[in-house]
Amino acid sequence: MKEVNEMQFRDLNAQYNKYKTEIDNAIQRVLDKGVFIGGDEVSELESRLAAYTGTKHCITCANGTEAMTLVMMAWGIKEGDAVFVPDFTFFSTGEIVSFVGATPVFVDVDADTFNMDPKKLEEAIENVLNEGILTPRVIIPVDLFGLPADFDNISRIATKYGLKILEDAAQGFGGSINGKKACSFGDASTTSFFPAKPLGCYGDGGAIFTNDDGLAELLNSYKVHGKGNNKYDNVRIGVNSRLDTIQAAILNVKLTAFINHELDDVNRIYRLYTEKLDGIVETPVIPEGYVSSFAQYTIKLKSGRERNDLQSKLSSEGIPSMIYYVKPMHRQGAFNNIVSDDNYYKVSNLLSDTVLSLPMHPYLNEEEIELICMSIKAYFGLS
Structure with a gap:
């Protein structure tokens, strides 16, 4: 038993000690091959994550914040657009909206689940429509503290008003509703691999999930400088947002432990x-x-x-x-x-x-x- 004064809020050392051999070997294989960007481990991880969440495409990237930003870019969200986000959540959910020039519209949350309140969401949409200044475009429900948001009601509202849903599952990977996994709700979903998250790496990392072939193609372009046929054929203005091969290798070990x-x-x-x-x-x-x-x-x-x-x-x-x-x-x-x-x-x-x-x-x-x-x-x- 640990002494109480050694207690950790989230004990990453305990996890590492249990899987030390597997993690060390995974890192060593990357070092031996010398492929540190875009290695086989990244492709393997994307395939496994898509299968686990029940989605067609998984696109890894540098972190969870950029995962959401990339979706905003691919959807063409811009100045004059309204994006609805919960008022009680981490700053980045609203930050990425302002980053692309749009306006975050904050929505109060449910007192029991702490997640976006669908009734307050619809009120917020109606308020924006009545003001006539902004154009409602996207809803970003957050799976706060690991619990999926109320996607049944939120999806109904999104359909009613013609809005897209981006599920922010930075904290929600592994959660589910009636067997349907987090990261599979909405038009696109994102997660974070920050070390303290349910599935975390040893640095920063993130991923986007979607069943939309066209969106997946755009995201794969935007995350590598807007590439076309290759990284030196640049067809749009993008960013540099890739998951390192070493982090993917670590995540492959951790994903097995998470599932098991x-x-x-x-x-x-x-x-x-x-x-x-x-x-x-x-x-x-x-x-x-x-x-x-x-x-x-x-x-x-x-x-x-x-x-x-x-x-x-x-x-x-x-x-x-x-x-x-x-x-x-x-x-x-x-x-x-x-x-x-x-x-x-x-x-x-x-x-x-x-x-x-x-x-x-x-x-x-x-x-x-x-x-x-x-x-x-x-x-x-x-x-």
Whole structure:
């Protein structure tokens, strides 16, 4: 058993130690071959990821943020376009919209799932249409903390208004709805291989998924300087966004582990946490038919003071925790130019004040979970 003062929020060393031989050998094979960009490992990974998610095309790239940016470029999203994103999420989901000159329109989230609220989404679309300044183009639902968004209702709304859906599954890889995998919803989907994600490499990396042949062809061009028949035949302005061969080799090992046991393990840990914390704090809500890949295990407290005091107590006992996210999107300084009514984002504002994420990864053991839960119970005078 680890001492509590050695506890990791997401223990990447434990994963590496378990698969050290496989990872080291995979890296060595790349070094021996000397093909560091576009090697066989990249093609193998793309094929395996497409098969796992049930999509026709997987296009790897440099990171999850650029994955979304590439889709915006391929769809021709530009100034004057409105793109609807959840207000409670990581900054990059809105950033990539502004990056291509379009306007992010923030949508409040559901109080239980923390994901985009379909009712608030439709209200936001109607508001934009009534104002007549921007043209609604895209919805970007986020699979927050590993839980897929409400794609049944969001897809219905997208069809009604003629909008495209880009699923931001940076945190959602491995999640599912009634057996349909995250990264397969919408017109295109993206994920991130940042080390702390459900499937992470040892640096930056990302991928795009789609069943659209034409979109896949465009993305493969845009990600390599707008190439045509080859990288020296440039038919459009693109970017340089490729996944390194070494990272692909690492991800191939990690994908096997993820499929074989890691997704099952984090869901077992979710059940243990929830059983021990039931009735003490608000624990994650997983709707019927949904599976989360638990990028985070996030509890909700009654107030900001309670959340902060509990975090301080956990820290004093060597238990790491994190706040995702301290600011909703509409309060970010980078979006000061976008007029937002703070009263419209009541749920996002509340979550930013009251959520706390506990250690969560496939290698967390039951003794560590017990220590964490006992500390939380003690805070509430229940030990």
